[in-house]
Amino acid sequence: MSLNRLISELEKHQHAPTELWDPPYCGEIPIHIAANGDWFYQGSQIKRQALVKLFASVLVVEEGDYFLVTPAEKVKITVEDTPFVVVDWEQREEDGEQLLLLTTNIGDTLVLSSEHPLTMKEGIPYIVMQRGLTARVHRNVFYQWVSHAESRTVDGQEQWYLSSAGETFVLGNVK
Structure with a gap:
């Protein structure tokens, strides 16, 4: 397997096509990503890995701010260091x-x-x-x-x- 093919295979299906969406900004929601990579909603840790992966698949960064983007809305979240x-x-x-x-x-x-x-x-x-x-x-x-x-x-x-x-x-x- 070539290097380019390996890289392509590894990156498949890890992110939604957010670059194709232009939803309206709908404000902030109380989702926070801690420095250790744990995700929280209203102060409680999100323990379901599938839910974290779903949120991560629609995560974008714009000018240092982080957003969850769907075709219908764009909401800001906080990130302590990196997601x-x-x-x-x-x-x-x-x-x-x-x-x-x-x-x-x-x-x-x-x-x-x-x-x-x-x-x-x-x-x-x-x-x-x-x-x-x-x-x-x-x-x-x-x-x-x-x-x-x-x-x-x-x-x-x-x-x-x-x-x-x-x-x-x-x-x-x-x-």
Whole structure:
């Protein structure tokens, strides 16, 4: 299976076609996504994973604000940090190329790649997902990456990095 086909298969059916809808804004609703990826409605945790996945499938971000969008309405929700968390990963080789497959807290899988790159903000690792959404990398996953990372020297500074899908992603400097 080619890399492009694998990525395409992983991303199928994970998001509704919200870009095709232009519903009216209907205000805010008391849905909140905590920094650990837990979803809450009126202060109570939503424990049904299927319901969380349904909400996530219609989640969009516009200018830093998060909305749930359906063909009939668009409602604003609050997000503490990012809506998703990378909770697991797996190394795989496809067509002689090393891939890191990432799994989020809602079960979405994506490949660490130029399409879904690693970014660092204030020392915290994030993955850019589709439609401008992001996932924070869980601390346990990050520590596993550090133990798996290779080092190299760039401009006199030793760095840890990962390779996936033909790209190199810097985890940080070796102190």
